[in-house]
Amino acid sequence: MRVELLENAERRRCWSFDDKARIVEASYEAGVSVCSVARRHGIAQGLLFTWRRQAREGRLGGDAQAPVLVPVAIAPEPSRPVPAAQSDDPRAPAPPRRLRRKSGVIEIDLGGGRRLTVDRDVDAGALRRVLDALEGR
Template sequence: MQVKVLGAERRRRWNYDEKVRLVEETLQAGETVCGVAQRHGMAQSLLFTWRRQARQGRLGGEAMPAHVPVEITSTSAPASACAPPPSSWLPAQRARAGIVEIELGGCRVRVDRDVETEALQRVLELLRRR
């Protein structure tokens, strides 16, 4: 068997910081995945994969916070919604990730340091009424 090397590998290796920077760039207002991919000479599918991995906390490095839609209603939640925190949540992880933990009325709310003030106020007001 004979193997011929036809040239240097053309695949680019992206480190974690580059991936995060490019994913964040796609999330800017008025920006598209297509535009970012073209500017950086890369495949759109790779950016879509990184965005999905980031949402799932699997991009590598520390997990990126996910943005999820929240609907606030006036109906009270069942008591089981106030479950104790998982034992795997370590204080060192909380400090490193910038997480704020608020305990109110038997429920525990954890928010990222970048939480919108108005949204947090609405959530806390609903918990105070319970």
């Protein structure tokens, strides 16, 4: 058995917009195959086809702006509740109400919009069987 250690593995190359555009343009020349252009530049054919599609759609990356960090300030919560704005418009949504929860009720969010509500006195074994069934075990 042969074991080969790879050190200093080459990282992905970052192609500039000009390089991508030049390679895509070369792939459209008459009598040239996409395979030969990709091989000549050391890229996968699939990557070249992706660049060609992006160029057709105008998304190859020439005009894209680099991401920018935006400063954010987090304001402290007010110490007392702020009253909701009053509106005479009957179509205006009602202000949200705080729901009172029964003491001893446990809500389990199962994801996918599913929620299981059980009483605090639920049998742990029965709950485990229900949860296992819901998870398909």
